[in-house]
Amino acid sequence: MTNQAESTNSVPVLKAEAAGGMMPLTPGQLVWRRFRKHRMALVGAVGIIAIVVFIIIGSIVVPEAAANAGDLHNRMIAPTAAHIFGTDSTGRDVLNRIIYGGQISLMIGILAVLLEVSIGTVIGGTAAFYGGWVDAVLMRFTEAMLSIPSLFLLIVLAKVLGHDIPTLKILGRTFSGSVGIVIIVIGLTSWMYLARIVRSTMLSLREMDYISASKSLGASNIRIFFTHLVPNTLGIIVVSSTLGLAGAILTEAYVSFLGLGVQAPTATWGNMMQQAQSFISQNAWWMWVFPSMFIVLVILSVNLMGDGLRDAFDPHSTRHL
Amino acid sequence: MWTYISRRLIQALFILLIITGVCFLLTHYSADPMSQYANKQGMTAADRAAIAHSLGLDQPLPVQYVKWLWLALHGNLGNSFFSRQPVLTLIKERLPLTLILMVTAEIFIIIISLILGTVSAVKQYSAIDNIITSFSFIGYSMPIFFIAFAGIQIFAVQFKAWGLPYLPTGADIWNPKNLGVLIRHLVLPVSCLVIIQVAGYSRFLRSSILEVLGLDYVRTARAKGLSERTMLLKHALRNAALPFITIIGLDIPFLLGGALVTESVFAWPGMGRLFWEYAQRGDFPVVNGVLLLTGSAVVFFTIIVDVLYTFVDPRIRLS
Numbered sequence: 001m002t003n004q005a006e007s008t009n010s011v012p013v014l015k016a017e018a019a020g021g022m023m024p025l026t027p028g029q030l031v032w033r034r035f036r037k038h039r040m041a042l043v044g045a046v047g048i049i050a051i052v053v054f055i056i057i058g059s060i061v062v063p064e065a066a067a068n069a070g071d072l073h074n075r076m077i078a079p080t081a082a083h084i085f086g087t088d089s090t091g092r093d094v095l096n097r098i099i100y101g102g103q104i105s106l107m108i109g110i111l112a113v114l115l116e117v118s119i120g121t122v123i124g125g126t127a128a129f130y131g132g133w134v135d136a137v138l139m140r141f142t143e144a145m146l147s148i149p150s151l152f153l154l155i156v157l158a159k160v161l162g163h164d165i166p167t168l169k170i171l172g173r174t175f176s177g178s179v180g181i182v183i184i185v186i187g188l189t190s191w192m193y194l195a196r197i198v199r200s201t202m203l204s205l206r207e208m209d210y211i212s213a214s215k216s217l218g219a220s221n222i223r224i225f226f227t228h229l230v231p232n233t234l235g236i237i238v239v240s241s242t243l244g245l246a247g248a249i250l251t252e253a254y255v256s257f258l259g260l261g262v263q264a265p266t267a268t269w270g271n272m273m274q275q276a277q278s279f280i281s282q283n284a285w286w287m288w289v290f291p292s293m294f295i296v297l298v299i300l301s302v303n304l305m306g307d308g309l310r311d312a313f314d315p316h317s318t319r320h321l
Numbered sequence: 322m323w324t325y326i327s328r329r330l331i332q333a334l335f336i337l338l339i340i341t342g343v344c345f346l347l348t349h350y351s352a353d354p355m356s357q358y359a360n361k362q363g364m365t366a367a368d369r370a371a372i373a374h375s376l377g378l379d380q381p382l383p384v385q386y387v388k389w390l391w392l393a394l395h396g397n398l399g400n401s402f403f404s405r406q407p408v409l410t411l412i413k414e415r416l417p418l419t420l421i422l423m424v425t426a427e428i429f430i431i432i433i434s435l436i437l438g439t440v441s442a443v444k445q446y447s448a449i450d451n452i453i454t455s456f457s458f459i460g461y462s463m464p465i466f467f468i469a470f471a472g473i474q475i476f477a478v479q480f481k482a483w484g485l486p487y488l489p490t491g492a493d494i495w496n497p498k499n500l501g502v503l504i505r506h507l508v509l510p511v512s513c514l515v516i517i518q519v520a521g522y523s524r525f526l527r528s529s530i531l532e533v534l535g536l537d538y539v540r541t542a543r544a545k546g547l548s549e550r551t552m553l554l555k556h557a558l559r560n561a562a563l564p565f566i567t568i569i570g571l572d573i574p575f576l577l578g579g580a581l582v583t584e585s586v587f588a589w590p591g592m593g594r595l596f597w598e599y600a601q602r603g604d605f606p607v608v609n610g611v612l613l614l615t616g617s618a619v620v621f622f623t624i625i626v627d628v629l630y631t632f633v634d635p636r637i638r639l640s
Contacts, residue, residue, distance in 0.1 A: 152596055155581075156347045250464055254466075257582065288470045292464065
């Protein structure tokens, strides 16, 4: 056999190996494979998709006016065929409000988490990158913010920002400006844990051999930061922001429940609960049971998915391989 | 050891300075007390200036802050704008009720999560473990007002409608000095706090026990012929409880702040409500006083927990 024949023969062998899964998997594929094996995480993902689809289809079928306009002749009707989740104290259909409230609650959750992740990553990353007094100052600030009960901080901040609330017009729809304020308030009061995690992960990564290798090859600090530290922290950031989403939706519910959040007539799951509180003693259980069921379902799904992602991103976990 | 403690204390002072500074700045912009306390008809500019002066609001913010800090260092948190009572008096009125609520809840929380966490770790993957884990996962994902509303609906509204002995909703006015009345009002809020907190704690304890049960020394203990019970109580639980104790220790100072949502659902007149009511009115001295009190409790408790930890776990060296 000539050399040439050998090299042409080896090609199909390599291909066969690749098809048989012998090629090393990329980190992304490994994560997906571990996530897929995590049954409860898939349940969570399906739950989130189901609720999002429900809200999207609901918004197409039901006009927004139906969620915000009351019908005083039909106040506080228990669930019937016409209003399957009943109506609230001003005659608005609870199901319609859950659909439009869900839009707002989910949007607030997602945007607040994006803000939280940006602040947390910047502060944690800056502290780890510069070290020294920058690190000391930023970490003391983080600790200080962690030492204030978060609802107290939230109330004060909401009142600072909530003075003159303009009405927002996005995509031809009007929103109470309080939506934007709630996003900012939640983002500004929840970045502390993430900043700590990002900092400590980056600090431990910095001591790794491959970073020294990269340094000895002449890589600049900035290059090391962006090509090694940031990508290797990404998994942890994804996991914390998923769990942070559950926290943000819950916080929105609490803030609106206290009356500091999104103002009527814009519905959120939180302010529906606030409205329902006054009518518990009149036995209007449908006013709070349905919105809170949706809150629990979303948060449960997000938490399940976050747990799965945590295991999937953990390079030491072999449990689900 | 002492150098560690003194370094931590110096850091703590810095942290408290940041906390009070940030809070003072934020509360200043959170409301306009003049619109609350100087809005009567026929008030002249001179009247308004006099009121601003008497509340200390006419001075620049940094001066106000330093004055407040100086008085606070001497144990004087100032007077409420609204009721003119000393802030400390107001706090002393509310603190016992918050402590009654939170300490009662915390005792149940610790006992129940210890039992549930241990049982579900020892019987891992059994039916009972699956039930406990599922319920704690659901409880962990639940806003507390869901449980609170359900409790009120069932035990206050329905029980009353059915003519059974029922619990109060909290909407009534009641005298906390009467023990029987107090206990009746405690049942629902305490149960809500317990259900929510046990969910998180028992999950945490379960995973730390499972971690310890996989270690070599547990196998050695079993190999020595110790009964499962002795092994569990004398070897496994002791070590697994360490991180659990830390978590509880770090949560305890937050109890002082009360549980704002629970207190507001059940109209419990504790610290959370105090903060909430006075923050609504732009009563800065009370707001800042409560924030300073809870903030310092958290900061110093963290140091105490860290130091105590070295006594409980000799493997840890402070540096």
